[in-house]
Amino acid sequence: MTIHQTISHWLTGTQRNFTPVDRPFVTLSYAQSLDGSIALHDREPLILSGQEALRLTHHLRSLHDGILVGIGTVLSDDPQLTVRHWPGNNPQPIVLDSQCRIPVGARLCHSLEKSCWVLTTRTSGWEHLEGVEVCPMQADVQGRVCLERALKFLRDKGIRHLMVEGGAQVITAFIKAQLVDALVLTVTPTLVGGYRGLHDLHLASRTDLLKIDPLHSERLDQDLILWGRVAYRYAS
Numbered sequence: 001m002t003i004h005q006t007i008s009h010w011l012t013g014t015q016r017n018f019t020p021v022d023r024p025f026v027t028l029s030y031a032q033s034l035d036g037s038i039a040l041h042d043r044e045p046l047i048l049s050g051q052e053a054l055r056l057t058h059h060l061r062s063l064h065d066g067i068l069v070g071i072g073t074v075l076s077d078d079p080q081l082t083v084r085h086w087p088g089n090n091p092q093p094i095v096l097d098s099q100c101r102i103p104v105g106a107r108l109c110h111s112l113e114k115s116c117w118v119l120t121t122r123t124s125g126w127e128h129l130e131g132v133e134v135c136p137m138q139a140d141v142q143g144r145v146c147l148e149r150a151l152k153f154l155r156d157k158g159i160r161h162l163m164v165e166g167g168a169q170v171i172t173a174f175i176k177a178q179l180v181d182a183l184v185l186t187v188t189p190t191l192v193g194g195y196r197g198l199h200d201l202h203l204a205s206r207t208d209l210l211k212i213d214p215l216h217s218e219r220l221d222q223d224l225i226l227w228g229r230v231a232y233r234y235a236s
C-alpha cells in the first residue's frame, strides 16, 4: 500500500468509528520543522514540506467536508485552501476571523467554486465584503470566535469532517479545547528556530500530556509523516 492508501484507509475508518453527533470530526494537519517551527520567527510563510507531502496534504483535504484556518494564516499566506495537487473535491473553506479583518483582495474572497465562510463575532462592519458568507458567532471569554459554538454551527451546516490547518494560535486553541480527534503531522528535516506551531498549553502534570496513541509513521521522500488519534489524559 502507498502512504496515501494507508492514511486515507486509516482516516476514513477512524472517522467512521468516531463521529461526534454535535460537532464535526476534527483532523489537525500541518507541517513543522524538527524543532516545531511552522514559519519563520516573524511569521513569514515558509514552505516546509516537499512536493510529495504537499500532495498528501491535498489528498487529506479532499477527504474532508471543510477546511479551517485562522485569520493570521490568511493575512500571512493568502491561501486558497483548494485541492490542486490531487484529484478530489474541494472542501468548504472556513476562516476564524472575529474582527472581520479578511482583506477584500484575499484569494479566499474570490473563490469561483465555494464562497468562504467567515466566522466572526461582529454583528456589523462586514457589509463591504463580497464573495464570502459572513457567519456571526458567539464570542468566547477572550472575545474570539467560540470554538464549541462554531463547531456546532458547522455540523448543523453539514460539515461532518473538518480539517484544521493552522496557524499556531488556532492549533493551540483547538488542542486546549480538546477538540482535535486526529493528527496528521509532516515533520521536515530542518531546523528553523522560528514561529512555533504549538504555544503554551499550561499543563499541570504528566497525566495532562496529550498522547498520540497509537502513533503511526512513514517516510515520504525527505519528510516524516506522523499520524494517530489524540488522547487527552493518560498515565503511563
Ligand SMILES: NC(=O)c1ccc[n+]([C@@H]2O[C@H](COP(=O)([O-])OP(=O)(O)OC[C@H]3O[C@@H](n4cnc5c(N)ncnc54)[C@H](OP(=O)(O)O)[C@@H]3O)[C@@H](O)[C@H]2O)c1
Pocket (backbone or CB within 6 Å): 029, 030, 031, 032, 037, 038, 039, 040, 042, 043, 044, 045, 046, 048, 069, 070, 071, 072, 073, 074, 076, 077, 096, 097, 098, 099, 100, 101, 140, 143, 144, 145, 146, 147, 165, 166, 167, 168, 169, 170, 171, 173, 195
Ligand atoms: N506550516 C504549516 O503547516 C502552517 C499552516 C498554517 C499556517 N502557518 C503559519 O502560521 C502563521 C499564522 O499563524 P498565527 O498563529 O499567527 O495565526 P492563526 O492561528 O492562523 O490565526 C489566529 C487568529 O485567528 C483568530 N481567531 C478567531 N477565533 C479564534 C479562536 N477561538 N482561537 C484562536 N484564534 C482565533 C484570531 O484573530 P481575531 O481575534 O482577529 O479573530 C487569531 O489572532 C503564519 O506564519 C503561517 O505561515 C503554517
